[in-house]
Amino acid sequence: MRKVAEVFLLAENRLLREALIRLLSKRSEVRVVGANSYSPQVHHEIIAARPQILLLDSNGMVFSNATFICTLRSAIKNLRIVMVDMDPDENLFLGAVRAGVVGYVLKDATAMEVASTISAVAAGQAVCPPSLCMTLFRGIAQQIPVAPAITWSSELGLSRREMEMVELLRLRLTNKEMALRLSLSEQTVKNHIHHILRKVGAPNRFSIVAHCENWTRREVQPAPESSQRLD
Numbered sequence: 001m002r003k004v005a006e007v008f009l010l011a012e013n014r015l016l017r018e019a020l021i022r023l024l025s026k027r028s029e030v031r032v033v034g035a036n037s038y039s040p041q042v043h044h045e046i047i048a049a050r051p052q053i054l055l056l057d058s059n060g061m062v063f064s065n066a067t068f069i070c071t072l073r074s075a076i077k078n079l080r081i082v083m084v085d086m087d088p089d090e091n092l093f094l095g096a097v098r099a100g101v102v103g104y105v106l107k108d109a110t111a112m113e114v115a116s117t118i119s120a121v122a123a124g125q126a127v128c129p130p131s132l133c134m135t136l137f138r139g140i141a142q143q144i145p146v147a148p149a150i151t152w153s154s155e156l157g158l159s160r161r162e163m164e165m166v167e168l169l170r171l172r173l174t175n176k177e178m179a180l181r182l183s184l185s186e187q188t189v190k191n192h193i194h195h196i197l198r199k200v201g202a203p204n205r206f207s208i209v210a211h212c213e214n215w216t217r218r219e220v221q222p223a224p225e226s227s228q229r230l231d
Contacts, residue, residue: 007054010036024118046076069099080121103126104129
């Protein structure tokens with residue numbers, strides 16, 4: 001017997017919510033357990049419904065609140081997130097993936113494709129349009145592992161979180177992109193960068209990485225050989 005995927009719809013547009021409810025109600029493998037527009041309090045309703053799948057529209061309000069998705073994923077074990085009504089925007093796609101989205105459906109998708117994506121995600125698969133697969137592989141290949149350097153953190157006085165910020169600055173991410181990746185608010189990211197600037201003595205965010213690299217090169221310079229001989 002096929003397991004039914006329980007879905008909560010979170011979409012700003014009422015017409016879109018109603019259309020998705022009609023669409024999904026026709027599918028025997030999907031059951032809608034709730035639907036609403038975004039608000040700072042809607043997470044209580046979602047947690048009470050305990051869906052397997054959270055189906056989001058392309059509205060950016062959800063991801064502007066950096067703790068929203070983290071709160072839901074902490075409260076609902078194995079919650080999986082699908083976004084619908086999307087444009088094939090590479091940066092938007094990568095930002096959604098970093099935030100925890102595992103299903104991505106473009107706005108020209110058919111009703112069957114939406115339902116199939118939900119079923120696949122409920123079964124533990126990740127789904128994205130073939131046109132964006134290369135974007136995903138390229139984005140992962142270009143990432144530099146966030147591994148704070150012990151020398152930097154101890155000598156420059158940077159915390160582990162601040163060292164993560166330095167590595168993300170190396171990737172030239174914006175404050176918003178950094179906030180999404182680290183599940184922080186943009187204001188918190190700004191505060192961390194301000195502290196880093198003060199600690200490393202850099203004039204602006206663009207020179208932070210260069211200052212840290214210069215410090216590392218200075219620290220790893222080989223010591224001059226001793227002129228003493230040991231008999």
